Amino acid sequence: MRFYLNGKLKHTDYTAPFTWDWDTTQYPSGQHTILVKGYCSGVFMDDDMITVTTNVPPNCDEVRFYLNGKLKHTDYTAPFTWDWDTTQYKGKKLKAEGYCSGVLVDSDQIKVKISNSSIALLSLLVFFLSAGIYRRR
DSSP states (O other), X not given: OEEEETTEEEEEOOSSSOOOOOOGGGSOSEEEEEEEEEEETTEEEXXXXXXXXXXXXXXXXXXXXXXXXXXXXXXXXXXXXXXXOTTTOOOSEEEEEEEEXXXXXXXXXXXXXXXXXXXXXXXXXXXXXXXXXXXXX
């Protein structure tokens, strides 16, 4: 199968199920024509065409990270990240909000469970093992 977008060949797939993953964020919003041509042993068999309309939101220029409803970090550079010290913040709800030119575009929230106790136990074991235990006779 050959996949065309707006008249230009974008992908060829030789194995069923024939697919093409189209990243619409790389194209402007509006109408686009997708043409698929089928071949069997190199011989053209059939084609089909559809026209789709995409609405691609602008790229975010700011992401705000919240922990339990309180703003903890804002990042202005993709990929937007926050290095979260889980020993400092014992949160349950982590939320990220994406902004474009100061306007909220999208947000997502998850619940997290934090358990740092195993790290503390390991630290104690390392401390005691390096000190050693001596018995007097």
